[in-house]
Amino acid sequence: MSILVVGSVAFDTLKTPYGERKKILGGAATYFSLSASYFAKVRVVGVVGDDFTPEHEAVLTRRGIDIRGLEHASGKTFHWGGEYGENLSEAKTHFTDLNVFENFTPKIPTAYDDSRFLFLANIQPELQLDVRRKMPRVALVGGDTMNLWINIKRSELLETLKEVDILLINDGEAKLLASEHSLVLAARKILTMGPKSLVIKHGEYGATIFFNDGSHPFRAPALPIAEVHDPTGAGDTFAGGFMGYLASQPEITPAVLKQAMFYGGVMGSFTVERFGPERLMSLTREEIDERFNFFRTLTHLD
């Protein structure tokens, strides 16, 4: 079953303690779709510029990702620049050049109308809302955002959140969005803004899903990793594994949601092994299942 994702398809220029890369393939929708492609059919809505080459496209199409909704516009591809210090949990953004995303009006190919799920990956909240309104019949809307939009487009974001069923953000974003110091209090507040469930990702410490219907929260682990080379896209990758797994199941039950939390962490653990989305380009189902079993061993009592 299929997922439509809208979000940045971009270039990243980044620096971590393990090295630097200039204008490598990146973007929230890129990481999301590569990750989800191991579980479900993924369709991308976005826009790239003249500097986006056939080689870049092939990275997506080789994974069976449907990029008919990825427009080509005159101008430059979205370009993000950032840096990670020794504390790899937070990127310091140097620049976010929206470029062709600045004046982008998403057009949904008719072929995408029957998408079962929608994921509003990280991009301006108005764009997210626009796509959501163009896809009224999806069964589930997932979403992500970042501190930039929480800070500079809060009211637009709050409008968008009313239409999101499940929001996936990190600790810092949750506390910023809710103006709370406590994760649990932040979750309670965010669960009144629209989302029925909320996944808060704690970087190297895993992730927690909270529900607004009184169900107990659930915590999934992250893998203890000696050297994270590049944490870029780990969160988007988590979302892709999470939503992708959900899309692969006939019904979304509590058991399925818990498995999805594990698969999100599993996929995230691959992304951070190398720079950019490289590791996601050539995983096998076997590697994913092996990692999933390791995650179970990591957390389950005998």
Added chain:
Amino acid sequence: MSILVVGSVAFDTLKTPYGERKKILGGAATYFSLSASYFAKVRVVGVVGDDFTPEHEAVLTRRGIDIRGLEHASGKTFHWGGEYGENLSEAKTHFTDLNVFENFTPKIPTAYDDSRFLFLANIQPELQLDVRRKMPRVALVGGDTMNLWINIKRSELLETLKEVDILLINDGEAKLLASEHSLVLAARKILTMGPKSLVIKHGEYGATIFFNDGSHPFRAPALPIAEVHDPTGAGDTFAGGFMGYLASQPEITPAVLKQAMFYGGVMGSFTVERFGPERLMSLTREEIDERFNFFRTLTHLD
């Protein structure tokens, strides 16, 4: 089976976003022994001053804790003062008045000679080593320390660590001790300093146990809590639940160690509900088991 604990029995003066307390009962050995008392027989070695009253003693004896090894000396009881900001993970120490602990030479009552386990709770490393050497026949030595000793008594601490089988410290302490930014690299280094296993506690994100024999690490959760009133003693409480559970089992197997990781988190989750060690004074086995089951539901796939 019994555990001997040496560590501070003290007064704490503290401030959290939820209030202030002056000279309330505290200390690493206090929290440890109260916690462990729900699982095993606990014996305390330490020293208190003239300001330590029968009411304070009763808190320990009511839980069946053997305090024949708790000396009374002329002078003031150990007194720690600190504060927690909105970020409750790290206490800012205002003062650490060793007082009667300054010139304390531990004497082990003969009745304690048959203690099965030894826990070197947080106190000067030379005192920890002294007690360890006076208890050569214990089956297992656990230990804890804090940033203060890592910074000002590093060489004494390194001597002590050679005699510790299992060390329980938090993220910041692990990275400081190992001079590493990565938790996993820190763990690897610490596992060459003496300990065969290392528990690193991540505060609200749970804890991870690492082994130096090639066994896989294991991660236990912490409880998502809306309002942590006072995090003081949570780590010592974890250690008490962990060691206490180990002491209650006939053999220390991998399965038992994993359960112990859960019980550590379970006990810690009670401590932080109220100021000081209050919550630990009157728990029931039922409450502990119920919380344990919740921890399982929190993390286990169906």
